Amino acid sequence: MTPKVIAMAGKGGTGKTTTSALLIKYLLERKMTPILAVDADSNANLNELLELNVDMTIGEIRKDLKGDMPSGMTRDQFMNMKIQQAIIEESGFDLLVMGQPDGPGCYCSANQYLAMTMEHLAGNYQYILVDNEAGMEHLSRMNLRSIDYLLIVSDPSARGILTARRIAEITEPLGLEVKSKHLIVNRAPEPMTPELEAKINEAVKESDLPLGGIFPASNELVHQEITGTSYLQLGSDVPVVKTAFAAFDKIFA
Numbered sequence: 001m002t003p004k005v006i007a008m009a010g011k012g013g014t015g016k017t018t019t020s021a022l023l024i025k026y027l028l029e030r031k032m033t034p035i036l037a038v039d040a041d042s043n044a045n046l047n048e049l050l051e052l053n054v055d056m057t058i059g060e061i062r063k064d065l066k067g068d069m070p071s072g073m074t075r076d077q078f079m080n081m082k083i084q085q086a087i088i089e090e091s092g093f094d095l096l097v098m099g100q101p102d103g104p105g106c107y108c109s110a111n112q113y114l115a116m117t118m119e120h121l122a123g124n125y126q127y128i129l130v131d132n133e134a135g136m137e138h139l140s141r142m143n144l145r146s147i148d149y150l151l152i153v154s155d156p157s158a159r160g161i162l163t164a165r166r167i168a169e170i171t172e173p174l175g176l177e178v179k180s181k182h183l184i185v186n187r188a189p190e191p192m193t194p195e196l197e198a199k200i201n202e203a204v205k206e207s208d209l210p211l212g213g214i215f216p217a218s219n220e221l222v223h224q225e226i227t228g229t230s231y232l233q234l235g236s237d238v239p240v241v242k243t244a245f246a247a248f249d250k251i252f253a
């Protein structure tokens with residue numbers, strides 16, 4: 001099976017992780033499974049929105065790989081074993097956390113093993129969803145050379161949307177083939193004023209990015225986050241869930 005790769009991009013704090021959690025909920029409910037969710041933010045927190053604990057990260061495995069192998073084990077076998085341990089298995093989806101990036105010193109061979117293992121793993125999934133921090137170098141490191149869906153998240157301002165456009169443009173020099181890009185405008189005031197809506201639409205037009213959706217600011221999301229309750233448990237009648245699902249229906253049609 002060749003998985004479809006979905007990646008998040010966008011300025012800090014715009015809602016990439018929030019959108020990732022809502023998208024996992026969507027893919028699960030639409031039975032677009034199995035899913036591999038990759039938390040590629042060094043300050044990992046997707047697991048928190050899903051109420052999951054992380055025991056081991058890829059960053060830690062990379063460190064272990066620099067040391068001596070247990071006797072009778074090749075680096076390949078060791079890496080595979082460790083990755084299996086690091087994968088958090090849930091019903092319909094798995095979560096893998098990248099953790100801290102490389103420190104000083106050469107991790108090149110370890111990264112090569114990681115890329116090989118990812119290639120091997122990828123065939124087990126229908127969708128791979130990568131929640132990023134603003135940079136996108138994790139994507140090339142994981143050997144995911146092409147992205148089927150890039151979702152660029154922005155705050156609801158003309159300047160934010162301009163930034164989203166610039167972020168969309170930097171994927172090209174990275175050598176990443178991006179098959180489709182969509183802009184998600186997040187945390188729009190609810191109810192939206194006609195003036196703001198007109199402004200957003202104007203900025204979207206100038207951005208050349210197709211609009212995937214405008215998600216409302218949501219007290220329900222704030223509540224789930226504060227109480228540490230999984231976003232997967234949000235009701236289907238919650239406005240932001242409805243809006244996000246309608247947007248995903250169009251993007252993933």
Ligand SMILES: Nc1ncnc2c1ncn2[C@@H]1O[C@H](COP(=O)(O)OP(=O)(O)OP(=O)(O)O)[C@@H](O)[C@H]1O
Nearest residue numbers: 011012013014015016017018187216217218221225
């Ligand atoms: N639609 C929304 N309604 C209310 N709060 C939201 C909404 N979207 C995001 N937030 C809140 O804004 C904060 C930042 O969101 P989130 O962590 O998803 O952004 P991010 O882009 O992943 O940030 P980072 O760049 O730090 O990874 C969180 O506290 C989140 O709960």
Ligand SMILES: [Mg+2]
Nearest residue numbers: 016017041132
């Ligand atoms: Mg995040």
